[in-house]
Amino acid sequence: MSDEIKHECGLAFMRLRKPFSFYRQKYGTVLYGLNKLYLLMEKQHNRGQDGAGVAAVKLDTEPGYPFLHRKRSSANQAIADIFSQIGEQINEIQKYHPEIDQHPGLMKGHIDFLGELLLGHLRYGTQGKNNVQFCHPFIKRNTIPARNLALAGNFNLVNKDELFSLINSHPDELDRQSDLGAMMDVIHHFLVKADEASPGSTDIVSVLKKSVALFDGGFTFGGLTGSGIGFVVRDANGIRPCYYYVDDEVIVAASERAAIRTAFNVGENEVKELMPGCALIANHNGTYSIAQILEPKERKACSFERIYFSRGSDEKIYRERIALGYHLSEGVLKAINHDLKNTIFSFIPNTAEIAFYGLLKGAEDYLSKTKVERILSWGKDFNEEKLTEMVSRKVRIEKIAIKDVKLRTFITADASRNEMVQHVYDITYGTVRKNEDTLVVIDDSIVRGTTLRESIIRMLSRLEPKRIIVVSSAPQIRYPDCYGIDMSKLGEFVAFKAAMALLKERKMESLLQELVEKCYELKRNNQLHCENVVRHIYKPFSVEEISKKIAQLITPEEITVPVDVIYQTIEDLHDSCPTNLGDWYFTGNYPTPGGNRVVNNAFLNYMEGKNVRGY
Template sequence: MSDQIKHECGFVLIRLRKPLEYYKEKYGSWMYGLNKLYLLMEKQHNRGQDGAGVVSLKIDQHSGSRYLSRSRSNKANPIQQVFNDIHARLDKVEGAKPELVKNPEWAKEHMPFCGELYLGHLRYGTFGRHSIDYVHPVMRENNWRSRNLVLAGNFNLTNVDEIFRNLEDLGQHPKDFTDTVTILENVGHFLDEENQYLFRQYKNEGYANRDISHQIEENLDVRKVLERSSKRWDGGYVIAGMFGHGDAFVTRDPWGIRPASYYYDDEVVVIASERAVIQTAMNVGFNDVQELKPGHALIVKKNGDVKEELIRVPQERRSCSFERIYFSRGNDKVIYEERKELGRLLAPILLEKVNYNIEQTVFSYIPNTAETAFYGMVEGVRNEVNQRKVQQILELGPDAKEEQLSEILHTQPRVEKMAIKDVKMRTFIADDESRDDLVAHVYDVTYGVVKNNEDTLVVIDDSIVRGTTLKKSILRILDRLHPKKIIIVSSAPQIRYPDCYGIDMAKLGDFCAFQAAIALLKERGMQSVIDDVYKKCKEQQFLPKEEIVNYVREIYKPFTVEEVSAKIAEMLTPHNIDAEVEVVYQTIENLHKACPNDNGDWYFTGRYPTAGGNKVVNTSFINFVEGRNARAY
């Protein structure tokens, strides 16, 4: 993606199912779990660089000894910072002689982060707050182990205000108005209630208080806590957590918006945001890793038992298609094939755009995330060209000459790496003109391949969101090659609507497709459409979210996709370049063909999976018209 879009977080939960001595004997160190946690977090560093955190829990640690350890960082390279801190704290343990440190029994008694349960998190702060207080995992501490709560997640709720008010109605006084704190206190409330219910039950049965604590730890109903907590949640979420006595869970939203996968055997349970990282870190096959089903939770009890349980009734599956197009690591087997298919499906459209003039067309891509779609596009172009070759050969008939056949067979698409992403440049220059000049050099180009004023340059990107980098950098640089025409291709459809489920795309005014539609309305004397949509949005601003309709879709109705694309091309073309510029987008139909099991397409269609999505898009439009640079949720 040429525009930098920050997005949802990543998590890892690891539960060791054997005593620590087992890992020392088999793998040479009790740090097996900690080392796997580091590897799994590093493999998911693409999911968030604003912060990282780790919590370790010791199961059945005796009273008077710490059983929870936490390290968090919001500095540069936060994963490294966290694990440097962990190892520094291990090195400082009093009396830690080498032979004792290697001893799992002594280590568990005396050393932090020597436990059976680990929770790691990588954060992107969609609420815009970067204080260490907002870095996950977050904790709600208590003197009763079964009331301690640790949470980390990949989530955004559209109705934080509603849940916050409910906490106030319960008598709570939450310390902050964020989705993180609200979820923590929300789950914590029902965890307290479940503890209190079990306490009364066992008290009535005659148990002593000391024994009641053990009974609660053995019999706490994790499913019930999650079911009651999540009843009001509207949004996309995967939330991982642990209770102080050793129960752990990961729960997923009923629409499957945010991803989660898991693997377990008799040694370990691993749950993470992405399947491929589990395959790599655990050296297991594709079929060994399972997807956590929407509306379910994977619950790992204190005794190591694992069960996937229904928490909320699953809805129509609307898992995020942007995960497939861009955000997830591309080494996942299915995601890799889907990205290739997105490129391949564009081939017939592109060949029509260049009138099948292969000899004067160069195909390339914007590094680095569009590379896989590029492979698919080239494969599709070659297939189309080969079909035309067959037809041309058949038309020659039985008297075809060798020279004619050779000329046909040697016609191949011209495939080159034209754009090269240079070292990331940071600029501290204050004036805009100087800064823009430096930004224009983020990419470099390959000279000497394009024929001056003859060739068409077709360059694929995985998506075009704001178009800022295209206008300020990529198009200017590509124009230095002196092509006759530049066609920028997006493997994703036009991004028209904001996200509210964890990706940093909440403001309508940022999208070049929205700007193009507004510009077209004004140019054609259709300002009344903007005014009408604004009026309708204001009229339902304070309705319950379930009653709100997405009226912003009416902004695009007067125009075809091609008209909006043409306007985008006009708006993104710098005034001082010579090449003609055209922008081509993927179709919605092709998106669904390429990603048949992940049809969460609200970015492109405005079809939000939850009622809160309609509320967010209307609020975002109101903010745009009223000139407020604010989040819509």
């Protein structure tokens, strides 16, 4: 993706079902659980680079001994930093007690994170500051084990402030800025009440049902209690992803299926999807169950997971990204007048590569069909040279763009910063015939268009192609997200800027004031969640009109090479990703009422000149 956006966090949950002596005997180490947690987190490192954290709960500890431990880091290599610190403690103990690894019980007593329940988290910050205090898991401590709680998740909540009021909570500044702080306060509130009502036998399903029903947002979160209960919960629309795997030795859950498959070397069908509104419950005695916490609603799993966020090593995601590219081939071929001889196909690295293969396959299928038709039309009028020339024709591909370096933001002056951004990508010179070849490049999506304008279009134009066509495997991003992606400022979207520019060109600005008044009226009547007012901004224009304006906006004034933009259609997106139909950032169809409130607030912020998030 050329425009970096912060997004989904990654979750890893484990419950060891055997004694540590079992893992030592079978796998040669009591650190089996920690090793697997590390793998689960590393295989999801794409989901969060602002920080990481782990928590561990030890079962059946003697009174007075610590049973809940947590470590967090906001270092550049946060996962490595955390597990290096854990490793240092292990090495120190083994240095003075070389035989201790032969005694799993002693190891458990001396190593903080040698617990039967483990929770790992990778953070991309969408709320709060990017420092270690905001890294998950959060914890609540209490002298009574059952009232201790560690919590981490992949989510955004749009009713955070209301949650604090519902339970009459008075959070500190840290919790007030954090969705997790609100979620933690609510769950802990009902956890304590449950323990008060029935000490020592917490009904965690009842606790979760009372708590989760209050949350408005998209979420997958996991928790550990001091009494040895673990749980992972998914929202009723299935917005945020969650998968789990269970065998005689472990209970595992994670944000990505491929991470579990790789870490435990299991088949695709052995890893299950946690269904919307469900919770995976791991009990103190090692048994587990799947409980329906919320009534499932219309499935709106995040389509961005399939387009970009999740790793493409998952076979289903790989096939879906191929399909996204393939669906675009017909429109691209039409745009180049089917002139494959004078067209070069390429992609914006790195995550657009799989969709590129799909686009390429579509072009190759067309070329193969054309070859057969031409050869058949010759009848007997051909010779070896003519036939060889025809069957040797290929779709031209080149690796044009190279992601050279991730530039740091140590330069803040706009002019200097823009100059540096131009060099995020480099090009392969000598690949394009000047003023003859059309250059087709595919990207995952176009969010702000900033990198396209300041870097990629400038860079590609140096090759002096006849024309540049930018292809997006996602539809036009028109609306904010509030369920886990940091896209909440309406004015940053290039599609919104294009619609605003068209309104101005056609002298339709009065519509904006009408919509502002409509938002204020809804706000006064506490109805801001009932309607997506921003949809009316796009209604006067076709998708093609907005795409054409976007092409103008991403083309620097001094660039003379014609630039066009082709977007995925909503219909082809759904056909490519049939189980992930969450498309509110493209269509404005939000799965919860909070989404409408966010988009309307974002519009008011824009019109009032406020550069703040919509929730």
